[in-house]
Amino acid sequence: MSYKMHLLVCGGTGCHASDSDILLETLREEIKANGLENDVQALVTGCFGFCEKGPIVKVYPDNVFYIEVKPEDAKEIVAEHLVKGRRIERLLYEEPTLEVKLAEHKEMPFYKKQLRIALRNCGFIDPENINEYFANDGYQALGKAVTQMTPRDVIDSVKESGLRGRGGGGFPTGMKWDFATKYDADQKYVVCNADEGDPGAFMDRSILEGDPHSVLEAMAIAGYAIGASHGYIYIRAEYPLAIERLKIAIAQAKETGMLGEDIFGSGFNFDIELKLGAGAFVCGEETALIHSIEGKRGEPTTKPPFPAESGVWGKPTIVNNVETLANIPVIINRGSDWFAKIGTEKSKGTKVFALAGKINNVGLVEVPMGITLREIIYEIGGGIKNGKKFKAVQTGGPSGGCISDQFLDTPIDYDSLIQIGSMMGSGGMIVLDEDDCMVNIAKFYLEFTVEESCGKCTPCRVGNKRLLEILEKITEGKGTPEDLKMLEELGSAIKDTSLCGLGQTAPNPVLSTLKYFRHEYEAHVNEKKCPSGVCQNLLSYEIIPDKCVGCTACARVCPVNCIEGAPKKVHVIDQSKCIKCGACYEACKFDAIKKG
Amino acid sequence: MENNQLTKEMYDELERFIEAIPDKENAIIAVLHKAQEICGYLPREVQEFIADKLNVPANKVYGVVTFYSYFTTVPKGKYAINVCLGTACFVRGADKIVNELEKKLDLKIGETTPDGKFSLDGLRCVGACGLAPVVMINGKVYGKIKPKEVNKILAEYND
Ligand SMILES: Cc1cc2nc3c(=O)[nH]c(=O)nc-3n(C[C@H](O)[C@H](O)[C@H](O)COP(=O)(O)O)c2cc1C
Ligand code: FES
Numbered sequence: 001m002s003y004k005m006h007l008l009v010c011g012g013t014g015c016h017a018s019d020s021d022i023l024l025e026t027l028r029e030e031i032k033a034n035g036l037e038n039d040v041q042a043l044v045t046g047c048f049g050f051c052e053k054g055p056i057v058k059v060y061p062d063n064v065f066y067i068e069v070k071p072e073d074a075k076e077i078v079a080e081h082l083v084k085g086r087r088i089e090r091l092l093y094e095e096p097t098l099e100v101k102l103a104e105h106k107e108m109p110f111y112k113k114q115l116r117i118a119l120r121n122c123g124f125i126d127p128e129n130i131n132e133y134f135a136n137d138g139y140q141a142l143g144k145a146v147t148q149m150t151p152r153d154v155i156d157s158v159k160e161s162g163l164r165g166r167g168g169g170g171f172p173t174g175m176k177w178d179f180a181t182k183y184d185a186d187q188k189y190v191v192c193n194a195d196e197g198d199p200g201a202f203m204d205r206s207i208l209e210g211d212p213h214s215v216l217e218a219m220a221i222a223g224y225a226i227g228a229s230h231g232y233i234y235i236r237a238e239y240p241l242a243i244e245r246l247k248i249a250i251a252q253a254k255e256t257g258m259l260g261e262d263i264f265g266s267g268f269n270f271d272i273e274l275k276l277g278a279g280a281f282v283c284g285e286e287t288a289l290i291h292s293i294e295g296k297r298g299e300p301t302t303k304p305p306f307p308a309e310s311g312v313w314g315k316p317t318i319v320n321n322v323e324t325l326a327n328i329p330v331i332i333n334r335g336s337d338w339f340a341k342i343g344t345e346k347s348k349g350t351k352v353f354a355l356a357g358k359i360n361n362v363g364l365v366e367v368p369m370g371i372t373l374r375e376i377i378y379e380i381g382g383g384i385k386n387g388k389k390f391k392a393v394q395t396g397g398p399s400g401g402c403i404s405d406q407f408l409d410t411p412i413d414y415d416s417l418i419q420i421g422s423m424m425g426s427g428g429m430i431v432l433d434e435d436d437c438m439v440n441i442a443k444f445y446l447e448f449t450v451e452e453s454c455g456k457c458t459p460c461r462v463g464n465k466r467l468l469e470i471l472e473k474i475t476e477g478k479g480t481p482e483d484l485k486m487l488e489e490l491g492s493a494i495k496d497t498s499l500c501g502l503g504q505t506a507p508n509p510v511l512s513t514l515k516y517f518r519h520e521y522e523a524h525v526n527e528k529k530c531p532s533g534v535c536q537n538l539l540s541y542e543i544i545p546d547k548c549v550g551c552t553a554c555a556r557v558c559p560v561n562c563i564e565g566a567p568k569k570v571h572v573i574d575q576s577k578c579i580k581c582g583a584c585y586e587a588c589k590f591d592a593i594k595k596g
Numbered sequence: 597m598e599n600n601q602l603t604k605e606m607y608d609e610l611e612r613f614i615e616a617i618p619d620k621e622n623a624i625i626a627v628l629h630k631a632q633e634i635c636g637y638l639p640r641e642v643q644e645f646i647a648d649k650l651n652v653p654a655n656k657v658y659g660v661v662t663f664y665s666y667f668t669t670v671p672k673g674k675y676a677i678n679v680c681l682g683t684a685c686f687v688r689g690a691d692k693i694v695n696e697l698e699k700k701l702d703l704k705i706g707e708t709t710p711d712g713k714f715s716l717d718g719l720r721c722v723g724a725c726g727l728a729p730v731v732m733i734n735g736k737v738y739g740k741i742k743p744k745e746v747n748k749i750l751a752e753y754n755d
Contacts, residue, residue: 014724017737051726200683202723237629237666238722276629278664281720295622297663354725356684362726394683430683444686448720454663 003041005082006060007031010123012047012209013202013241015054019071020044023055026074034078046210048123049364050110053093058105058123065105066091096360096382110361113380115342117350118166118326119366122210127245130252133213139258141332142217146224146266149332154225155181158328161336162348167193167284167321168399168425169501170347170414173328179308180226180316188228189317190219191293191307192325194235194242195277195284198397199448201428203352204322206364208235208242211326212249213258218325220259220270221332226318231272234289237279246274281398281452282502286319288454299454300500321426323352343369347413357394357430358385374408377431388433392517396425398445398452399505401512402438421512423505437534438517439524443471445509453502460503463494467510475535479525487514533595536580540596545570547592554584554593606634607645614649621652624660628667637671673708673715675753677701680730682721688728689743694718696743697731700750714753 009015009024027042048056053067057077064087066077073091080086092101093108105111116122125132133139145154159174180188192215196204208215219231235243250272253259261269275293282288283298290311292298311317327349331339343349347369353376356362360382367376373393377383384390392402401422410416414424432441446468455461467490470483491507491514498504514521523529530538543554543563550568555561562578565571573584585593613630617623627650631642638661647654661667679685679694694705694716701714708715724730727739731749738749 013722014726014739017724017727017730017739051724054726197720199681199720200685200725201721202725205723238719276625277666278625278629279666279720280664292625295624295626295660297659299663356725356728357687362684362728397683428683430687432687436687441687444683 003039005040005062007040007042007077008045008058008060008123009042010046010048010054010056011044011127011241012051012054012206013239014047014051015056016241018055020055022071023057023069023074026071027057027078030074030078031082034083036078036082040082043126044128045125046122046127047206047364048105049114049119049206049366050105050108050361051364052360052362056123057091063104063106065093065103065108067093109379110363110365110382113371113375114366115350115368116366117330117339117342118207118214118323118352119210119364120330121214122206122364125211127210127212128248130213130249130256130258133211137329137333138213139217141329142220142224142258143264145221145332146264146268151181151225151227154221154332157336158225158331159336161331161339162343162346163324163327163331163339164347164414165321166323166327166351166426168396168423170424173320173324176308176318176320177222177225179306180228180318183309183316185315187230187313187315188223188226189312189315190222190226190228190231191286191289191312191317191319192219192231192233192322193284193286193289193319194233194239194322195289196236196239196322196426197281197284197452198426198428200356200430201354201397201426203354203364203427205239205242207322207326207352208239209245212242212245213253214326214329215322216246216249216253216259216272218320218328219272220263221328222318222320222325223270224268226316228316228318229269229271231270232275232293232312233272234275234277234283234293236277243274243276250274280454281448282454282500285500285502288500289319290317297454299456300502302499323427344411344413346415351424351427353427353429355381355429355431358388358433358436359383359431360385369413370411372409372411373403376429377408381431384431384433388435390431391434391436392432392438392513394422394430394432394441394509395428396423396505396508397428398448399423399501399508400425400428401508402432402441402516403512404516406516421515422508435532435534437475437530437532438513438520439471439475439530440532440534442510442513443468443475446471446506449502449506453506457497457499457503459494459497460499460506463490463498464503464506466490467494467507471510474521474524475530476537477524477528477535479521481522481525484514484518484521484525487511529596536582539580539582540575541573541578541580541582541585542594542596543571543573544592544594547590549590549592551589553587553589557583557587559583602635602639602641609634610642610645611649614646620650624650624652624657625664628657628661632667637668639669639671643669671708671712672717673713675714675733677714677716678719678722678732679705679716680720680722680724680728680732681718682725682728684721684725685729690729692743693729693731693741693746696746700746714750 057066164170288298288300307317555563562574
């Protein structure tokens with residue numbers, strides 16, 4: 001049966017949380033109620049990336065893009081758009097700077113500068129139906145590899161494409177695969193790293209939810225290239241939807257012969273098994289991940305030996321990130337030359353970023369390497385929320401750093417980001433505005449790494465704890481100028497002496513904020529002030545007599561009863577008793593309380 | 597607390613799961629996931645049962661349980677409240693939501709109310725950063741919440 005029209009409903013975690021599943025059901029009921037079930041099909045797809053305005057519904061082939069659609073809107077979409085062919089203006093996206101309604105996603109600045117390779121199918125196909133993947137060149141690359149190419153051809157192709165690992169390290173993928181061919185063994189393994197530990201990042205999850213077959217296909221190609229017949233996907237247990245979609249995809253791939261024995265009649269066998277993580281950030285590190293796959297505590301070990309020599313069960317193993325893998329089928333299909341034309345000299349292709357924080361368009365974006373932060377934040381991201389001032393952008397998660405406005409026009413790739421004291425990381429990009437205190441942000445990341453340190457090596461276990469204690473001291477207003485020196489010395493010692501990547505990078509958020517936002521640290525230490533008004537102990541609340549109307553709202557919410565004043569009289573805060581909780585500040589409707 | 601009683605059926609189900617695994621020694625994590633799904637938590641008895649069935653020392657099982665934050669040795673509340681403490685939620689005020697919940701439920705993060713009804717925990721990024729700050733209660737996601745709305749949300753669980 002062929003349908004005349006399709007309604008694509010986003011089923012990513014964000015939209016799902018906003019009831020997109022109920023919306024889909026309601027749309028189906030309405031389609032039926034209008035007798036359109038033979039003409040129109042409503043489908044669930046992966047993430048469109050525009051999570052800020054979910055749930056998203058796209059109408060095909062009209063290409064109309066509806067945002068913030070609620071189950072109640074289903075009736076109108078069917079009756080107006082499907083039956084009468086009239087667009088529903090109120091559900092269209094309005095460009096905030098131009099104040100015009102845009103119907104098609106291609107017109108939206110959010111999509112204009114994007115180039116979707118890894119996310120090519122996300123939001124376009126039903127991830128639970130392998131036929132839709134087939135219809136979009138799915139498994140063609142695998143077929144081409146195993147029937148027309150030698151394993152060497154495949155490795156050369158990946159090498160020539162210039163693809164580098166998207167999991168953080170940026171190691172050349174083709175080279176990694178080549179290493180694994182150098183060791184003889186009765187079994188080798190391909191591991192997909194889907195642990196996605198960076199808090200605030202969701203690139204890998206969206207690929208797995210929106211296009212799981214692209215990862216399975218790439219793993220099979222990798223298996224063919226290095227001579228492995230078994231693959232593992234190590235995925236976080238916190239991603240139930242992605243796990244479910246992967247299970248369905250693996251079953252369908254086996255049924256259709258894309259996985260299993262004698263794939264495409266080539267004699268090549270490949271199977272994939274899921275392994276669930278259990279909430280430990282360090283398990284994203286490849287040696288720790290391998291121990292976890294073996295059912296052990298996920299503690300890292302020193303390299304060498306690299307996994308390519310001795311990985312899962314001591315056998316040669318390659319570990320690749322989800323996004324890295326999602327690029328592979330395209331490279332095989334379209335050729336390494338095509339891929340190598342995109343990006344910068346040393347960083348080829350695109351990178352997916354999870355744009356979040358104080359930005360208008362939170363969501364998932366895929367951009368060519370070499371784009372500037374300004375383009376990402378102001379053009380794609382729609383600028384800073386509530387018209388506030390940009391302060392910094394954090395990339396690389398707990399291993400990365402904060403980039404200040406002086407670098408907004410630096411073309412970004414692996415190397416330029418390291419040069420300015422941060423790193424590409426896995427793709428988390430958190431935008432911070434004038435209300436964020438950089439000392440507090442550094443403290444947030446350090447709390448994370450201290451909690452996640454596996455405790456095996458001393459510099460990481462003890463050193464980072466000391467760093468955190470100093471930051472706590474500073475945010476409490478007890479810091480001294482010597483503390484700043486100590487942060488730098490200790491930070492660089494930890495970087496040099498830790499066992500694994502977690503410890504080696506943990507001081508980065510502190511060191512980079514110290515470098516670019518030293519004045520904020522100094523204000524905390526010397527003037528005992530938090531310039532952004534975040535650190536509670538350094539704040540004071542004062543009532544502005546001219547503005548106070550004596551409504552008593554502040555006095556009523558004060559948990560320690562330190563606000564004096566009768567109705568219709570000016571109120572006063574007793575500073576000696578104030579615990580700086582900010583309840584009065586929130587309660588005042590007349591802006592009569594000054595925070596400073 | 598009626599919801600953390602371990603029954604014979606639970607042990608039977610777990611035993612059937614373990615028996616079907618070919619490579620028992622390396623299956624600790626998978627078995628613990630299953631056990632937590634069945635029992636809700638992993639107290640000492642359950643860990644010892646697993647060690648016995650997998651034929652590994654109990655301290656090895658304990659070592660794995662305590663390493664991974666997903667595993668819990670204490671029962672969670674009937675309604676498990678998880679506040680996302682990922683970066684996106686942090687910069688959009690997740691700490692204020694935690695404070696409010698701690699105040700309203702009269703407990704600290706990581707604890708369960710004495711009647712076993714609510715437990716409060718932190719979580720790292722549920723992947724719905726567009727909805728930050730995010731709170732999950734028994735798997736249902738509440739997005740873009742303000743401290744003021746905490747009361748209203750808790751009221752949904754007033755049974
Ligand atoms: C502490 C730590 C955490 C990591 N977390 C992840 C992760 O969540 N996902 C990931 O793909 N790589 C992560 N990595 C990088 C992996 O060790 C490894 O380099 C990567 O999976 C290799 O794949 P790629 O070459 O395709 O990037 C982490 C590394 C460290 C040191
Ligand atoms: S940081 Fe909270 S959902 Fe991502």
